Amino acid sequence: MSYPDTQRLLASGQGVRRTAIFGLNDAISPVRADMAPLLVNGGATTSDFFAMFEVPFRYGNPWHADDDARKADVIVLSRATSEKLFGDVNPVGRELKLGDASYRVVGVFGDWKPLPRYYRIINGNGGAFAGSDEFFIPFSTAVRHEKRNSGNNNCNGDGPQPGYAGWIASDCTWIQFWFEGANAADQATIKAWLDDYASEQRRLGWFKRPVNTRLRNTMQWLEHLEVVGRDSRIQVWLAFGFLLVCLVNTVGLLLAKFSARAGEIGVRRALGATRREIFQQYLIEASVVGLVGAVLGLALSFAGLWLIGKQSGAMAAVAKMDWSMLLATLLLSLLASLIAGFLPTWRACQVRPALQLKSQ
Known part of the structure; x- marks a missing residue:
């Protein structure tokens, strides 16, 4: 979905939790004299992501919702990436440079590689069964640093206005969004809210087509994408x-x-x-x-x-x-x-x- 829609859905209060994610490719500058820059694949997401998808942590913890709000320069590393950079030690509190900005390590997640990688099948490096995310940074932080997504970017009409601000203000779709519901009733409530939201945005001229919202659970999502052919x-x-x-x-x-x-x-x-x-x-x-x-x-x-x-x-x-x-x-x-x-x-x-x- 587009960035404006993502912001409205994050602020909607619907579901137990909600999160957005898009892919990133970047380079981590050497932290030692004997190493070269490390090219890594990861994602920009929100603090709710880690609880929603039950990501286990080896060191530290995810960042907090306050870090999302203040667009903090914090990062969570995979175990493999952490060991490449710092060795088999606790790196929480250490600093590293990702791209042009410095980030503070707040956590290291353990051996977490769900198969299929249902949370980010679209635009995920390696697809549903290969590849993995090597780091995560806050969604808001990635936007503050004008990070571009590593994947599809679908735009309608004449496309966005020039520059990063024009891109995120446009109706270009490049973000994946997840809601977490406690039960089937929550799913029905979220679906009704989405229908109302889409109808309102169509009246305002943001959506050009008739309302056609879809809300799928995890298994329905995998079937829709034909992960198992x-x-x-x-x-x-x-x-x-x-x-x-x-x-x-x-x-x-x-x-x-x-x-x-x-x-x-x-x-x-x-x-x-x-x-x-x-x-x-x-x-x-x-x-x-x-x-x-x-x-x-x-x-x-x-x-x-x-x-x-x-x-x-x-x-x-x-x-x-x-x-x-x-x-x-x-x-x-x-x-x-x-x-x-x-x-x-x-x-x-x-x-x-x-x-x-x-x-x-």
Whole structure:
């Protein structure tokens, strides 16, 4: 959205919290004689941002709302950026030069890299799955220093008047805005306020088009931007289809295997083995087959993920196996083998000892 709209929404009092953010690219001057200028990507936002998105802090804290109001020269660094500049120490209170201005470090956030980077998908360096923000400064401070956004800048008509003041006074859109609501009722209240605001601005001539406000929650926003593309959904369905084909083939192979051992089953039944014991034995055999398949499948999965990760940085960020996925893979394999082995095992238990012994 535009800067004038952003200012009005920040002052609206709607929601539990609200924040605006736009991207920045800049250089941090060397803080030691042995280092070169450090090119960094970050954002200009408000103090509410850190609480809204639950940013964990390693050192210090976010700046306060008072810092937003007085346009203070303060900065929050990422852990990696802090260690590049100052080493593995607490840098809170230190000074650094970003661009042409000096900033005081008030905090260092920890290992925080949500995937996808839903809070700044548009204009975020690296897109939804790659890249990260290395610093944050107050939104008002960035405007005071006439910082330009690092991303899209969409303008209508003849565009803005010359200069930075003309740009921020125009209807050019370059800022992302978030509201935080406590419940669904808050979302409805915010939506009604936005409708009223848009109607008023249209009457005043600021908005030229009919009112068409949209207020999406996080999941709706991700779906709207198609962060998970249709190809990925098709691949998931193909994977389940392949699993179904494998189950059918496993059932057929186990039926053939257990049918070939009908004579053995007949002898064991004649010697006193119960159907329950036969059922348990063959179901365990099916489980072992599933476990071996799971191990081989995991090996192939790790190899496939490694190859996918080599394609791009964005793919490498998501092509990883976590513990929950690893456990789910093992459990799914065992469950599938038990399901596939149930029918062959039940058929094996129906063998009549007398007929088998007589046939032999």
